[in-house]
Amino acid sequence: MKLKLRVYPDPVLAQKAARIEAITPDVKQLAQDMAETMYANDGIGLAAPQVGQSVRLVVVDLSGPEVRDDLRVFVNPVITEKSSEIVETEEGCLSVATLRANVKRAAQVTVQAQDLDGNELTIEADELLAVCLQHEIDHLQGVLFIDHISRLKRSLYDKKVKKWMRQQDKAGAN
Ligand code: NI
Numbered sequence: 001m002k003l004k005l006r007v008y009p010d011p012v013l014a015q016k017a018a019r020i021e022a023i024t025p026d027v028k029q030l031a032q033d034m035a036e037t038m039y040a041n042d043g044i045g046l047a048a049p050q051v052g053q054s055v056r057l058v059v060v061d062l063s064g065p066e067v068r069d070d071l072r073v074f075v076n077p078v079i080t081e082k083s084s085e086i087v088e089t090e091e092g093c094l095s096v097a098t099l100r101a102n103v104k105r106a107a108q109v110t111v112q113a114q115d116l117d118g119n120e121l122t123i124e125a126d127e128l129l130a131v132c133l134q135h136e137i138d139h140l141q142g143v144l145f146i147d148h149i150s151r152l153k154r155s156l157y158d159k160k161v162k163k164w165m166r167q168q169d170k171a172g173a174n
Helices: 025-040 127-140 151-173
Strands: 045-047 057-060 072-082 086-093 096-106 108-114 120-126
Touching (some): 045 127, 096 127
Antiparallel strands (some): 045 057
8 A cells, every 4th residue: 555655844754763563463564565666656766754653664666667576674774884984975855745855974974774574684875875775874874865965955944844833823713
């Protein structure tokens, strides 16, 4: 089932997500629904807080855009190593409407997580996967890519968001 996306400044996006203690059928269902939601929105990654569930679950699929066939699910992912080499990549986020901006991140990371069967995974990621995993794991800490951009860009974006919210309030009142 496709889930409703939470969009900045929804407070759930700023919360630190809880560890998943047991991979229950509900957790498996959530992973499946998150994948469906990611595909429906042409995303390459999605973290559970983005669908209003404050738990440490991430789905990633870098394939596409036509065929999406490389789904990876990460339960409780943690970055255990980061390269000192930095890359700058233009990022967007399904929870951050319209904005894309350059973000600097480690070029390579090692991530430990579990899969949906509870197996321990160690992933050595580079290129887009490294960037995507850092972006998604940030979500579990309540951090968005706009927390990494310049103060000026951020304040311009916040002004825009406030204006949209005022317009929505007005539309709602009519
Ligand atoms: Ni995101």
